[in-house]
Amino acid sequence: MFNISSNKIQESIPFSGSKSLVMTLPLKENQQRVRLLTGILISAFIMLFLPWTQNIRSKGFVTALRPDQRPQTIHSIIAGRIENWYVAEGDYVAKGDTILRISEVKDEYFDSLLLPRTQMQVDAKASSARSYGDKVSALNDQISALRRNNILRIQQTENRLRMAELKVQSDSIELVQAKVNFDIGKYQLERAENLFDEGLRSLTDFETRKLKFQEVQAKLISSENKLLSSKNELISARIDLDAIDNDFKDKLAKAESEMYTAMSSQFDAEASTTKLENQYSNYERRTGYRHILAPQDGYIAKAIQVGIGETIKEGDPIVNIVPANAALAVEMYVQPVDLPLVKVGNKVRFIFDGWPAIVFSGWPQISNGTFGGVVIAIDQFAGPNNQYRVLVMEDPDEFAWPDLLRIGSGADGIALFNDVPVWYEIWRQLNGFPADYYTQEQKDQAASSKK
The missing domain is CATH 2.40.30.170 (Efflux pump adaptor protein, beta barrel domain)
Known part of the structure; x- marks a missing residue:
C-alpha cells in the first residue's frame, strides 16, 4: 500500500481479471490526501508549541x-430669561467667549441703577461709621481732659485743705495766746480793783484797766470765733475734695457711657457698611453672570435650552461643550x-x-x-x-x-x-x-x- 518494498506484486500477478484486488490498490489521489493530512497533523502538532x-x-x-477636558454641561448660576444667542451648535468657542445673554426675572434686580445706588448706600454708611469714629476720638480727648483737670483740681483742693489745716493750727495758737492774755488781764483787773479799794489807785486807772480787760475778753471771743471759722473752712476743703472726686467720677462715667454708645454705633455702622459692600459685590458678580461664558476652548455640542424668551431656573443646564485639543x-x-x-x-x-x-x-x-x-x-x-x-x-x-x-x-x-x-x-x-x-x-x- 505504501510502496515500501521494491517487489511489485502487480507486476508478477496480473490483477486485471480480479475486481476485488483492483479495488484494494491505492489510487494516486488518495496517496496525496494522506500526505496532506499527515502534513496538517504535523503542522498542528508543531503549532501547539508556538508562543x-x-x-x-x-x-x-x-x-x-x-x-x-471631558465633555461638560454649562449651567446657569442665576435664574433669568434668554435674550440673545451668540453661537450655534458645532461652533468653536474660545475660553471667555459669550454663548448667550440672559436678563433678570426677579423684581429686586430690575433697577438699572442698582449698583450706583448701592454704592451710595455704602458710602453713606462708611461716612456714618467715620463720624462715629470721630465722636469716639473726641470723647477720648474729653475723658483725657477730665482726668488732667481732675488732677489739677485735686491738687488745688489739697493745697486749700493744707492751708485750712495751717490756719486752724495758727488760730488755735492765737486762741491759746488770747486765753493767756485773758487770764493775765483778769488777774491785773482783780489786782487793780484791790488797789482801788485800798485807795492806792485812782478810779481812772481802775477804769483803764477794766477797759483793757474788756478788750482782752473781746479778743478771746474773736480768737475762738476765728478758730471755729478756720475749722469750718477745713471741713469745707475736705468736702470739696470729696466732691471733686465724685464730680469727676460722674462726668467720667457719663463721658465713657457716651463713648461706648458712640463705639457701639460705630461698630453697627461698620457692620452695615460691610454688609452693604458684600451686597454690592454680589450685585456686581451677579451682573457678570447674565452673560454665559465658555469655561474653556471647545465646540458647542448641544443646546439644551433653546429659543428666545425662555425662562430658566438657577442651576438649569443650558448647553453642552466638548473641549478642544x-x-x-x-x-x-x-x-x-x-x-x-x-x-x-x-x-x-x-x-x-x-x-x-x-x-x-x-x-x-x-x-x-x-x-x-x-x-x-x-x-x-x-x-x-x-x-x-x-x-x-x-x-x-x-x-x-x-x-x-x-x-x-x-x-x-x-x-x-x-x-x-x-x-x-x-x-x-x-x-x-x-x-x-x-x-x-x-x-x-x-x-x-x-x-
Whole structure:
C-alpha cells in the first residue's frame, strides 16, 4: 500500500481479471490526501508549541485623559430669561467667549441703577461709621481732659485743705495766746480793783484797766470765733475734695457711657457698611453672570435650552461643550475575575470603531490596524455593572492614535499578558481557568525562595 518494498506484486500477478484486488490498490489521489493530512497533523502538532500571548478582551469608549477636558454641561448660576444667542451648535468657542445673554426675572434686580445706588448706600454708611469714629476720638480727648483737670483740681483742693489745716493750727495758737492774755488781764483787773479799794489807785486807772480787760475778753471771743471759722473752712476743703472726686467720677462715667454708645454705633455702622459692600459685590458678580461664558476652548455640542424668551431656573443646564485639543484615553471595563491580572503599565491593543483591522489576539506582533495603549488607572470599586473601570492612555512607544478619533467612539480593547504555548492556552480555555497571574520570572523566583 505504501510502496515500501521494491517487489511489485502487480507486476508478477496480473490483477486485471480480479475486481476485488483492483479495488484494494491505492489510487494516486488518495496517496496525496494522506500526505496532506499527515502534513496538517504535523503542522498542528508543531503549532501547539508556538508562543501565544494571553489576553482578555473588553469593550470601551474613547474619553479624555483629564477630567477637566471631558465633555461638560454649562449651567446657569442665576435664574433669568434668554435674550440673545451668540453661537450655534458645532461652533468653536474660545475660553471667555459669550454663548448667550440672559436678563433678570426677579423684581429686586430690575433697577438699572442698582449698583450706583448701592454704592451710595455704602458710602453713606462708611461716612456714618467715620463720624462715629470721630465722636469716639473726641470723647477720648474729653475723658483725657477730665482726668488732667481732675488732677489739677485735686491738687488745688489739697493745697486749700493744707492751708485750712495751717490756719486752724495758727488760730488755735492765737486762741491759746488770747486765753493767756485773758487770764493775765483778769488777774491785773482783780489786782487793780484791790488797789482801788485800798485807795492806792485812782478810779481812772481802775477804769483803764477794766477797759483793757474788756478788750482782752473781746479778743478771746474773736480768737475762738476765728478758730471755729478756720475749722469750718477745713471741713469745707475736705468736702470739696470729696466732691471733686465724685464730680469727676460722674462726668467720667457719663463721658465713657457716651463713648461706648458712640463705639457701639460705630461698630453697627461698620457692620452695615460691610454688609452693604458684600451686597454690592454680589450685585456686581451677579451682573457678570447674565452673560454665559465658555469655561474653556471647545465646540458647542448641544443646546439644551433653546429659543428666545425662555425662562430658566438657577442651576438649569443650558448647553453642552466638548473641549478642544483634549488628550484622549479609553475607558474599558473588566470582569472581577480578570481584575487581578490588570496592573498599571500593562500593554493594551485597541480596535477603534471605523478603522479596519486584522487581528490575531494571540500574536499581536502580526496584527494590523490596532493601536497601542498603556494602563494608567484602575478603579478601586466596581461600577453599577459589577465591572471595574480601567483607564488606558496612548502608548508613547507605539504609533499615534488617529487624528480623527473623537470622544465617545467605541473601542475594543485587548489586554496583553504572559506568553504561553498554544497547547497550554487551549487547555486553559477548555477548563475555564483564568490567565496566568504570575509571570515565568516570578514563578522562578518563588521556586528559588522555597528552596
